[in-house]
Amino acid sequence: MPTSPERGRPSGQGPHQHRHVAEAFGTDAERYDRARPRYPQALVERIVAACPGPRVLDVGCGTGIAARQFRAAGCRALGVEPDPRMADRARRLGTEVEVATFEVWDPAGRKFDAVVAGQAWHWIDPVAGAAKAARVLRPGGLLAPFWNAFRLPPDLAEAVSEVCRRALPDAPFDHHAMAQGSLDAYEAVFAKAADGIREAGGFSEPEQWRFDWEWSYTRDAWLDQMPTLGAFTRLPPDKLAEVLEGVGAAVDARGGGFTMRYVTVAVTAVLDGGAGAGGGPESGPGSESGTGARDGGWD
Template sequence: MPTLPWESAEPSLPRLHGARRMAESFGSDAHRYDQARPGYPDALVARIVAGSPGPDVLDVGCGTGIAARQFEAASCSVLGVEPDARMAEFARTRGLRVEVATFEVWQSAGRMFDAVVAAQAWHWVDQAVGAVKAAQVLRPGGRLAIFGHVYEPPSEVAEPFAAAFRRAAPDSPFSSQPARRPLSVYQEGYARFADQVHATGLFELPEQWRFDWELTYTRDQWLDLLPTTGGLTQLPSDRTADILQAVGEAIDRLGGHFTMQYTTLATTALRAANDTRSEFAPGTSNGSHAW
């Protein structure tokens, strides 16, 4: 399943606007989103916390607070920034402090943080603004951590989904994508994040982290998650129903369940003690791309 909406590292303005509309469509069923979407590896959260100078965390695009609650459980104090008021309100019902704004226009009012995290959300942020703004609100030595899941169902599930989606939404940008995409496509996306972060000159050399894990889904669990994904959140209910029927029948043929192989990728970097921006021109490729 795609975690990055556009192949281009620098999408055009129309694509940016389209991406923004999609980003703000997830709140149409915030409860389902929160219940169906998986959390993040505990080892990832622990590594971010251990590698940050303190407990104050800013969660960019916090959604319903899935990642934020994990950081709170790890004894962090978390503030969320979320553009969708519906998602923000749901997160507040779970006890999270949230301010409604896009990260690009959000005002820190002098507040500083030990970590800025973005869980499955950084690809919605204007890349020319995001890393610089993160550096501005990070204490020296603070950590920027951009992470998200790669989840490609087995071909027995992915192929029927792709065929049904093409029938239901032939004009969608997702319709032209293959049923399954290799991990390298996503790794390239996170490598671009590293380049963009490092090119600011405000961070130390970015690192790439990888966590592999798996999760078994029943038919009902997977059909509950699918409508929360970017390709389906904007479809009419009848078209979504046709897709879910095709996928449900495919899972039935597998015995009613399947195991998803997940990979969680992260690009992370520490805020430099000194501003080294002059050393790097925008677009240079100095980031660490080792996985």
């Protein structure tokens, strides 16, 4: 249950101005890669189908979760990741990675058919990021940052909210909204991504592609993921232990597991000079079902 990057921050500041929060994700890169959900296969397939070729740049690739999915779909993926710990894990798992923030990364004349970013574009300046993507994409190439938004079952969300309220009374976020999870909390992020693309220029009008899916968690699998989420990565060990104990009890009370509903949304635009991204009746904010494996949250 990550914290929306729009909450608890000074007015006018976006998450890309608080990159120190993102630096905590590499503290346990092995757990991050093991526990985080993947992305629906339908999303990967649609992006691949919309690209003019197989070369994919994965921005903020982390441990290479999305890059590996694109490689499995037949793409050649290069990652750019600012955290050396995350990059090292990605390399160990077979992803080629260059360590840098995207805005200052040197493409050395290389061009790509798609620029993607799984759960990472909100850590990048939306205008500078889109402008950089325009410089490294081939004409007709696709820019497609995407995010997993989750929703806990209502009864479990209420229990988790109460656990966090007791353990973290001074936390700078809305406990209930954090625990409940909501696509609404992401809408401002989608809008900023689209506005950045428009301001950078050179792209088609941004579209949203939506994919609905579910994933079943055991108690242990969910408690393994929680320390990797943005609201908890920098908690003192005693506070994290208190949260995990309370949430574990709440999951046990409903039978030791639950089914999470996910919505994955991609904000997509095509660099001028090529065919449209996807086209047909599915373009825009449609809905598709996908079978996800397990990465999500504000990270």
